[in-house]
Amino acid sequence: MRFSSCYIPTLKESPAEAEVVSHKLLLRAGMMRRLTSGVYIYLPLGLKAIDKVSKVIREEMRAAGFQELLMPMVQPADLWKESGRWEHYGKELLRFKDRNDRECCLGPTHEEVITDMVRGEVRSYRQLPVRLYQIQTKFRDEIRPRFGLMRGREFIMKDAYSFDADAAGAEHSYKVMHEAYNRIFRRLGIAFKSVEADNGSIGGSFSHEFMVLADTGEDMIVFCNECDFAANVELVQDAGRCPRCGGDVSLKRGIEVGHVFMLGLKYSEAMHAAFLDENGHERLMIMGCYGIGVSRIIAAAIEQNHDADGIVFPPAIAPMDCILLNLDPHNAAVTEKAEELYGALRGMGLDVLYDDREERPGVKFKDADLLGAPMQLVLGARSVAGRVVECKDRHSGEKGALSLDDFASAFLNWRDNVREGWGHVTEACGK
RNA sequence: CGGAACGUGGCGCAGUCUGGCAGCGCAUCUGCUUUGGGAGCAGAGGGUCGCCCGUUCAAAUCGGGCCGUUCCGACCA
Numbered sequence: 001m002r003f004s005s006c007y008i009p010t011l012k013e014s015p016a017e018a019e020v021v022s023h024k025l026l027l028r029a030g031m032m033r034r035l036t037s038g039v040y041i042y043l044p045l046g047l048k049a050i051d052k053v054s055k056v057i058r059e060e061m062r063a064a065g066f067q068e069l070l071m072p073m074v075q076p077a078d079l080w081k082e083s084g085r086w087e088h089y090g091k092e093l094l095r096f097k098d099r100n101d102r103e104c105c106l107g108p109t110h111e112e113v114i115t116d117m118v119r120g121e122v123r124s125y126r127q128l129p130v131r132l133y134q135i136q137t138k139f140r141d142e143i144r145p146r147f148g149l150m151r152g153r154e155f156i157m158k159d160a161y162s163f164d165a166d167a168a169g170a171e172h173s174y175k176v177m178h179e180a181y182n183r184i185f186r187r188l189g190i191a192f193k194s195v196e197a198d199n200g201s202i203g204g205s206f207s208h209e210f211m212v213l214a215d216t217g218e219d220m221i222v223f224c225n226e227c228d229f230a231a232n233v234e235l236v237q238d239a240g241r242c243p244r245c246g247g248d249v250s251l252k253r254g255i256e257v258g259h260v261f262m263l264g265l266k267y268s269e270a271m272h273a274a275f276l277d278e279n280g281h282e283r284l285m286i287m288g289c290y291g292i293g294v295s296r297i298i299a300a301a302i303e304q305n306h307d308a309d310g311i312v313f314p315p316a317i318a319p320m321d322c323i324l325l326n327l328d329p330h331n332a333a334v335t336e337k338a339e340e341l342y343g344a345l346r347g348m349g350l351d352v353l354y355d356d357r358e359e360r361p362g363v364k365f366k367d368a369d370l371l372g373a374p375m376q377l378v379l380g381a382r383s384v385a386g387r388v389v390e391c392k393d394r395h396s397g398e399k400g401a402l403s404l405d406d407f408a409s410a411f412l413n414w415r416d417n418v419r420e421g422w423g424h425v426t427e428a429c430g431k
Numbered sequence: 432c433g434g435a436a437c438g439u440g441g442c443g444c445a446g447u448c449u450g451g452c453a454g455c456g457c458a459u460c461u462g463c464u465u466u467g468g469g470a471g472c473a474g475a476g477g478g479u480c481g482c483c484c485g486u487u488c489a490a491a492u493c494g495g496g497c498c499g500u501u502c503c504g505a506c507c508a
Contacts, residue, residue, distance in 0.1 A: 009441095011442065011443090011458095012442080012443085012457065012458085013442060013443045013457075014442095014443085015442070015443080016437080016438090016442090016443075016444090016500085016501080017500060017501065018501090019501070019502070034500090036499090037499085037500075037501095090506085090507090092506090092507070108508085109508060111508095140507080140508090142506085143432085143505080143507075144505090144506080144507095146501085146502085151507085157508090159508090197508095199508080200507070200508055201507080201508070202508045207508085209508090218507095256508085259508050261508075289508080291508055293508095325467095327466085327467060328466080328467090330466090359469090360465090360466060360467090360468090360469075360470065361466070361467045361468065362466095362467075362469050362470080363468085363469050363470095364467095364468085364469095365467080365468045365469085366468065366469045367469085369468090378467080381467090382467070383467095390467095
């Protein structure tokens with residue numbers, strides 16, 4: 001991508017509408033804009049970050065045996081009446097009527113739709129388990145949307161559903177997904193914790209939340225200092241003692257980015273999702289559902305990784321792997337070299353943002369830091385004369401120089417160093 | 432929904448208390464100079480002061496209503 005032909009409207013100052021750092025930085029970095037309360041436009045760079053997160057999720061879902069599908073945003077009220085949630089979901093469910101006066105809603109989640117579909121197709125235990133997921137836009141008419149992408153009304157979510165023939169199978173599906181979530185968040189490079197949680201209005205028998213640790217989080221997590229117990233405080237009556245071993249506990253704030261539920265029979269019973277077992281007896285499918293807040297991950301990653309100059313994206317989330325600054329676009333020798341590097345980096349399969357704009361160096365340095373690309377390369381008359389390209393690791397702040405005569409191998413070595421710097425962050429958590 | 436604040440060129444803000452020419456910084460356009468951490472000088476363009484009603488000779492400013500945005504609370508896969 002050439003910066004000069006990209007739509008990246010960066011801002012020097014934070015708009016007054018933003019209060020928390022991720023919201024401010026996403027606006028300043030030209031990654032999103034608000035359309036109305038709790039509803040945002042993802043600009044090209046913000047969408048690239050969403051795509052990067054989605055890519056990791058898709059790989060791990062596939063590895064866990066889940067297939068992708070895409071369900072509709074508009075849903076008929078009938079299904080929600082059948083599950084009982086038309087009554088119980090409350091005003092968060094945005095309801096409306098179509099031209100024929102039929103009641104509809106915008107999908108805040110998809111248990112009803114997928115259960116309806118599966119019950120219509122699956123008749124035999126031989127067809128189970130069914131494991132499906134989608135990455136889709138959800139709408140929840142939140143009482144108070146806030147903090148930008150952290151709690152929007154419209155947001156992007158990965159939701160997965162499993163249907164099993166028996167309890168052992170269902171527990172296996174749950175376990176497989178729990179492990180997949182651990183791998184996803186580890187790969188994304190964010191410090192997180194899996195905790196026991198309340199099931200809320202979705203129902204079911206038990207659940208775990210995946211929390212990104214950040215002081216600005218809306219949730220409070222209890223950690224036991226003695227054993228490995230960790231839970232959302234909602235779940236613990238005496239927040240001063242570990243309910244498992246009685247040991248001392250500590251509290252930390254977190255942002256919920258994932259939630260896995262053992263649903264049991266809640267939906268299959270209400271909507272009669274049944275199959276015939278090997279003895280010809282009718283039985284209900286045992287369900288699980290598993291969500292990841294894709295757009296919220298972007299906000300959470302920024303809450304956790306930023307400094308005074310801007311975003312410090314973990315490599316797996318960054319909209320670009322590398323930003324290449326041409327400080328002297330009028331200097332033919334520098335530009336020739338910059339074009340050459342730009343081509344070489346793309347040849348290595350990297351996502352590169354090439355800053356070829358006719359701007360002063362200071363503007364380019366500021367934008368590079370603000371945008372949060374993990375690797376910065378700087379080329380100017382000074383560095384070209386010395387046969388090097390300067391490099392900066394956005395995360396560690398370390399600067400260096402790579403030889404232009406042996407650029408490819410010098411760059412790959414440096415990239416490994418940059419990646420290792422993130423390895424320590426993710427090893428430190430997420431058991 | 433309860434409490435609070437805010438709404439003035441694209442962005443950030445002053446002006447409102449005490450009514451009297453709509454301002455500042457950034458951004459934009461033109462010219463010259465500059466060119467390694469958000470350049471300097473000179474000039475230019477751009478605003479129904481959120482909307483409606485009222486008070487007044489006169490309203491960004493005072494009063495009422497509405498809309499929108501944000502924060503705290505309640506709420507929430």
